[in-house]
Amino acid sequence: MGDVEVDRNRSLELVISSVVAQNEQGNNEERLMSVETVMAKMPIYLDNHATTPMDPRVFEAMTPYFLGSFGNAASRNHAFGWVAEKAVETAREQIAALIGANSKEIVFTSGATESDNIAIKGVIEMYAEKGNHIITAKTEHKAVLDTCKYLERLGKAEVTYLDPDTDGRISVESIQAAITDKTVLIAVMAANNEIGTIAPLKEIGALAKEKGIFFFTDAAQAVGRIPLDVNELGIDIMAISGHKIYGPKGIGALYVRRRRPRVRLTPVIHGGGHERGMRSGTLPVPLCVGLGKACEIAGAEMEEENKRIIALREKLHQGILEKLDYVSLNGHPEHRLPNNLNISFAYVEGEGLMMAMKDLAVSSGSACTSASLEPSYVLKALGVGDELAHSSIRYGLGRFTTEEEIDFAITQSVEAVSKLREMSPLYEMAQEGIDLATVQWQVPHE
Amino acid sequence: MAYSDKVLDHFNNPRNVGSLSKADPEVGTGVVGAPECGDVMKLQLKVRGDIIEDAKFKTFGCGSAIASSSLATEWVKGKTIEEALQIKNTQIVEELALPPVKVHCSVLAEDAIKAAIADYKSKSAAVVTEEVKAD
Ligand SMILES: Cc1ncc(COP(=O)(O)O)c(C=O)c1O
Numbered sequence: 001m002g003d004v005e006v007d008r009n010r011s012l013e014l015v016i017s018s019v020v021a022q023n024e025q026g027n028n029e030e031r032l033m034s035v036e037t038v039m040a041k042m043p044i045y046l047d048n049h050a051t052t053p054m055d056p057r058v059f060e061a062m063t064p065y066f067l068g069s070f071g072n073a074a075s076r077n078h079a080f081g082w083v084a085e086k087a088v089e090t091a092r093e094q095i096a097a098l099i100g101a102n103s104k105e106i107v108f109t110s111g112a113t114e115s116d117n118i119a120i121k122g123v124i125e126m127y128a129e130k131g132n133h134i135i136t137a138k139t140e141h142k143a144v145l146d147t148c149k150y151l152e153r154l155g156k157a158e159v160t161y162l163d164p165d166t167d168g169r170i171s172v173e174s175i176q177a178a179i180t181d182k183t184v185l186i187a188v189m190a191a192n193n194e195i196g197t198i199a200p201l202k203e204i205g206a207l208a209k210e211k212g213i214f215f216f217t218d219a220a221q222a223v224g225r226i227p228l229d230v231n232e233l234g235i236d237i238m239a240i241s242g243h244k245i246y247g248p249k250g251i252g253a254l255y256v257r258r259r260r261p262r263v264r265l266t267p268v269i270h271g272g273g274h275e276r277g278m279r280s281g282t283l284p285v286p287l288c289v290g291l292g293k294a295c296e297i298a299g300a301e302m303e304e305e306n307k308r309i310i311a312l313r314e315k316l317h318q319g320i321l322e323k324l325d326y327v328s329l330n331g332h333p334e335h336r337l338p339n340n341l342n343i344s345f346a347y348v349e350g351e352g353l354m355m356a357m358k359d360l361a362v363s364s365g366s367a368c369t370s371a372s373l374e375p376s377y378v379l380k381a382l383g384v385g386d387e388l389a390h391s392s393i394r395y396g397l398g399r400f401t402t403e404e405e406i407d408f409a410i411t412q413s414v415e416a417v418s419k420l421r422e423m424s425p426l427y428e429m430a431q432e433g434i435d436l437a438t439v440q441w442q443v444p445h446e
Numbered sequence: 447m448a449y450s451d452k453v454l455d456h457f458n459n460p461r462n463v464g465s466l467s468k469a470d471p472e473v474g475t476g477v478v479g480a481p482e483c484g485d486v487m488k489l490q491l492k493v494r495g496d497i498i499e500d501a502k503f504k505t506f507g508c509g510s511a512i513a514s515s516s517l518a519t520e521w522v523k524g525k526t527i528e529e530a531l532q533i534k535n536t537q538i539v540e541e542l543a544l545p546p547v548k549v550h551c552s553v554l555a556e557d558a559i560k561a562a563i564a565d566y567k568s569k570s571a572a573v574v575t576e577e578v579k580a581d
Contacts, residue, residue, distance in 0.1 A: 349484055351508035355449070355457060366484060366508070375484065386482035423463050423512065425488035425504040426481055441480035442561065 043361040044405045048244075048339055048398035049193050049221060050363060054290070055246035055399065061293040062248065065286035073283045074274060084285045091292025098295040099238065100229035101255050107275045108288055111252035112220035114268070115239035116143040118254055118279065119216045122265025123185045123237070124157050127214075131182035137162045137170045138381040139197075140189055144218055148187070158182070167332035168197030168382050172207055179211055186215050190222035190238075194365060194378040194394060195331030196340025198226065205234020214263060220244050220252075224298030225306075225337055230255055236263050242287065246399055247294030251287035254278070301399075306338045309397050312406045313341050316395060319410035324417055326430070330365075330384055330392055339397040344388040347427035348420040353393060356416035360409055365392040387436075449509055450543035456513035461520050464502040466490040474566025478557045485511045485551065489518060489558035493566050496526045503558075510548040514538050514555040527563055 045053065065087060073088045075081025092103040109115045124132065134148055138161045151157035160178045164170050170188050186208050191198045201217065208215035216237040222228060223238075224245035230238060238255040242248050256278065257263045271280025321327055326346035342365075345353065350366030365376030366389070374380075375389035384392070395409070421427040429436060449457070465488075466473045473492050479485040485507035492500040501519035505512045517538055522530045538544070538552035 349507050355509040390484040424506045425486050426506045442478045
């Protein structure tokens, strides 16, 4: 079996290098065929929270802007510039249309990380005279948390990190209780990247409006996956990422409200004054076009797509529950992204489990998968014990997930968990009726 | 993370998975690690005279932890207790080509061997005292 694994890796290397070679020859049809061959050798992709494959329609829309239409969207004096500008403005409209905004409220960035940085630093710097207090949550993405910590370290901000409930939701009451006369920003993500829990956006938006505080939401996981209307939800600033919605990597956007209230942001990147001064730098036209197209497709297909994805997600969940005991769901049962299933398989460890599920590309909250050797801080914040956090697996379905893949994922997950439980001393103890909480564990000598 | 071929081999074909009877006076059991740390190893040795005749393990942990304990059972079998006590975690690291973040798995395997032997020794000491008392 070890040899099989090595063979598999080797054949993968061969296929990849042949694709690279054919790319260099530039034959489009052969290239696309080879991409399929690669995919046939790769595990089943169920990690769509990490990133999504680009939709071929997005790729197609982008291609003209790499070669012939290469102009700088800021060149006002010739046709190259006009063509590029038109493409960028169309993309801006497509993004705005998906979230109920005006295209003038869309700022292109390099991704949600940068958008998070501009939003938080931008508000704190611009409104320093008004206040310096941020209310956010322990379950936020690192792009938000680390930005907040940075501002705290500089003495520019004071930050309240709220605890979620056991399903990962931040309550409006807890936000309300944290508000002070110095609060200038509420930063609560639209949907969590690990557990898929969706925040009570409308209630938070209403509270923010009532108190005259800006509401920023990191919607990297939510845009294009659930309907979001910035006016209906009272969102003032919103971070968007291209590669989470079948668009290209390296592009994102920031929605910045222009009216009622108008939000002004101090830029993080200074320069030629692009994007109304909020984000200087020559726009990557093909990437902008790709993000626009991805938003357009998402808007047109979301409803149908979600029905299909929810059915697959439920099939996966039920299929696992039917065959295995000691399985628990992490996150909210209803207020949840359609494509997210995060479950803990008690008595088996996540990294070992991913190794046993070798034909599935998934992710785990186990410590072994992170550099810090700490299990997922998100699961910890929910009060999921460390032991179950180590046992968690995140399945992230997507537009291209098929029913056959889900059937296979059920079979392989069940086999892998069963195999590792046979090997697990904890499972054996549980079967013997020993309460693991009462055991005196011996930690290693180092 | 890319695993070494040896880790993959032990993970996919673990040697000596299972349990021995804890009641057997010739069996020493070592359980080390903690669930909240993500690793628990149970190693059992069956000792006849001074020789480790059999070894079994069960491990909750990542691939490297499972491979380390599988290798440990393979190595202790047929050794004397004294020889088994000489096994060092660094040898396991070397054999399995464990990266630095996985060194703790080898430490746990070494601890498991020591804990199992200590358990065996305390059991046989108890047997001896009982025998003395019976006289
Ligand atoms: C919630 C959330 N915010 C921010 C990011 C970062 O996005 P990007 O990769 O576009 O910088 C991610 C993706 O990892 C995310 O899931």
